[in-house]
Structure formats: structure tokens, C-alpha cells
Amino acid sequence: MTSTTPLESLFDSLGMFDSLEEFVHGPAGGKSPPGDQVRPGLPGRSNSASNGRARRAKNTIARVTRKVPEVMVKVSSVGKQTGRVWAHLTYITRNGQIEAENEEGEILSGLEELKELHEHWSQQIGKRRANGKQTVNMVLSMPVGTNPERLKEAAREFAKQAFSNHEYVFVLHTPETDPDEDAPPHPHVHMAVKARGKDGRRIVHGRPELQEWREMFAEQLRARGIEAAATPRNVRGIVKKATRQPVYQAAKENRSTVKESAIREAARVVLDNRTDARPWEQRIADRQTTIRAGWTALADVLDKSAEPGDAELARQVRAFVRDMPAPLTQQQELEQRMRDVVRKRAAQAEKQAGNEQGAQSPTAPKPTTKPQPRPDKDYDRD
Numbered sequence: 001m002t003s004t005t006p007l008e009s010l011f012d013s014l015g016m017f018d019s020l021e022e023f024v025h026g027p028a029g030g031k032s033p034p035g036d037q038v039r040p041g042l043p044g045r046s047n048s049a050s051n052g053r054a055r056r057a058k059n060t061i062a063r064v065t066r067k068v069p070e071v072m073v074k075v076s077s078v079g080k081q082t083g084r085v086w087a088h089l090t091y092i093t094r095n096g097q098i099e100a101e102n103e104e105g106e107i108l109s110g111l112e113e114l115k116e117l118h119e120h121w122s123q124q125i126g127k128r129r130a131n132g133k134q135t136v137n138m139v140l141s142m143p144v145g146t147n148p149e150r151l152k153e154a155a156r157e158f159a160k161q162a163f164s165n166h167e168y169v170f171v172l173h174t175p176e177t178d179p180d181e182d183a184p185p186h187p188h189v190h191m192a193v194k195a196r197g198k199d200g201r202r203i204v205h206g207r208p209e210l211q212e213w214r215e216m217f218a219e220q221l222r223a224r225g226i227e228a229a230a231t232p233r234n235v236r237g238i239v240k241k242a243t244r245q246p247v248y249q250a251a252k253e254n255r256s257t258v259k260e261s262a263i264r265e266a267a268r269v270v271l272d273n274r275t276d277a278r279p280w281e282q283r284i285a286d287r288q289t290t291i292r293a294g295w296t297a298l299a300d301v302l303d304k305s306a307e308p309g310d311a312e313l314a315r316q317v318r319a320f321v322r323d324m325p326a327p328l329t330q331q332q333e334l335e336q337r338m339r340d341v342v343r344k345r346a347a348q349a350e351k352q353a354g355n356e357q358g359a360q361s362p363t364a365p366k367p368t369t370k371p372q373p374r375p376d377k378d379y380d381r382d
Helices: 006-014 020-025 050-065 082-092 110-125 148-162 207-222 245-252 257-271 279-304 310-322 330-360 377-381
Strands: 072-079 100-102 135-141 168-173 188-194
Touching: 006 050, 006 279, 050 310, 072 082, 072 188, 072 207, 082 110, 082 135, 082 168, 082 188, 135 148, 148 168, 148 188, 148 207, 257 330, 279 310
Parallel strands: none
Antiparallel strands: 072 135, 100 168, 135 188, 168 188
């Protein structure tokens, strides 16, 4: 069994080449292998010459190292009962105040048209799997400043590709159109997808599918002139997990038991003076060591290349690795902050104690010397 090098691990994480040889010289025989895709199954991509693959790979590397905005595609919730489906439909349309669009391009305005859609979906679902998944609810978003109409167009085309076998509706939220006082400042699209497809198959939304959807959405954004990347978090040196929607909402309303539990655990670790990484934290650190070694090896390869632009790309890669955050989990960061506070307060207390001790000490008398008599002139003369 052959071991995988850090560079091969990086290529695998980025969904590019299988080996360094393939990156430098292309596939054997000059033909692209069947896996000529960022992820298997992405529509609209075909095999191409090896130089085309290398160019796409370098474009991906450049987007990562330049820290192009990363798309967010996440499953926010699932609707397991018709009541929950209705609650989500009214939530994303703000009780019918914001228009929704379905897979046929039809615009749904107001609560009455929303009710018709809900009744239609409910009749189709019937009583099959009463507690089964009826809808998969998603959010697609980009940072502040992204053109909202282009974002909506990209979401529309993404949904056509990803969910061609399903019925769905989507709604664009912007600070200007969202009546919610606490509306986020960035444009985003809410999407409710009927879990059971037209052929009876149910939608799957595991980690591989989510990454595939991110790449598809990023591709649609780039096609509309919006810089976007869909890089796995660990490849960017990020080990902290995204906050789940229920946890985020609870923390926002100051009722998060998860946050309270994390603080209590951090306090125990600091009080016990435990510094060893837990097993899963050590595994994360080891993976990050491998990923960073892969980026460094990639920079070495690019430095040796005679291709125009590769030397500059190597410089960007090295700068990217140098600026990577410390591979700490959220819990480790919390513990670190708590240790810093403890050390700071201890230093302040020690300084204050020293000042108080100095103020209470009696002032020591200045040493005095007995004055010597001046020599008598007559005595000197004798």
C-alpha cells in the first residue's frame, strides 16, 4: 500500500490531479482520465486536453491564494411535517411580502399563492412517511457588496442543474427588500426543495453533495462576473466548524446552552492547567500539518516551472501559507482567550500587591554621618 504525499493529499482535497507527475506533464498518453472534474457528477463539464486541466487547476489555486470570496451553500433545516413546511415558506417570504419563484420560473406573490403551492405539495406527499423528510431548506449567500440580481440569476441556474428532478421555490433577500429589522447586510437566497423527486427518488444532502453544490454555485457566479470560490475549509487552514443555524439563533437570543457548556468546559481545562490536545484536536492539527506541507511542496514545484506566471503563483502560495490561521478549534480558541485573561489578571494583581506593599513600608531614615571637626590652623602649624 503506497503512502500519499502531502501534495497528493492537497490535490485530492482540491479535486484536481492524482499525482505530481500528472500536474506537471498531464495524464499518460495525453488523455484526460474519466475523473476530469472538480467533483464527479458535476454537469456541463467534459474531458479536455491536459493543458486545459492545468490551466483550470492554476486558476483554482490562484482563487484560493488570493482569498477570493467563498460561496456559502448550507442546509438550514428540513421540513418533516406539513406544518413545518408551511412555517418555512412563510418565513422565507416574510408572510408573503417577498416574491418567490418556482422551478418553472413562475412568480408567487402573497399568501394565497403560497397556500396553493403548500396544498399542492401536501397532496403529493400524502401520508407516506408521515415523519419523513418533506423539504430540504437551503441558504445560498455571498458577502456584502455582491450584486443581488446576478446572485439571484446564479441561484436560478444552479437550482436548474442541481435539482432538475425536484420541485422547489427560492426567494432573494436583501437589506432593501427584507422587512425584518434584523435582516443581515449581505444578499442571500433561501431555497425550499421538495425532498421527493419527480421520479420518486429522495434528495441526498451529505457532505460530498454540499461541496458539489458549492462548486456548481460558484461556477454560476463566475459566469456572471462575480469572483467566487468553493474551497473546502481545511484546505484554507480553517479548522473551526461553521455554527449550525439553531445554535446561531439561540446564541443571538442569549439562550444558547451549547455556548454555556463550552464556557464551562474551557474553565475546567484552564483551572486544571490542561494543555495537551484532545485526540480529535491532535488529528486536526496533523491534517493541517499535511495540508500546509502540500501547499509548500506545490510552491516548490511552481518555482521550478518555466511557464509564465508560475513563479508569481508560487510567491502567492507561500504568502498564503504564511498567513494561515493557527489550527485551533473553537473550543481551543476559547480556552486560549480564557488563559490570556487569567494571566492578565494575575499580572495586574501582582503589580497591585507590589504597589500596596511599597506604600505600607515605613520610610527608611537617611544615613547620617558625624561631622568631622575642621582642622585648627595653629595645630597644623605645630
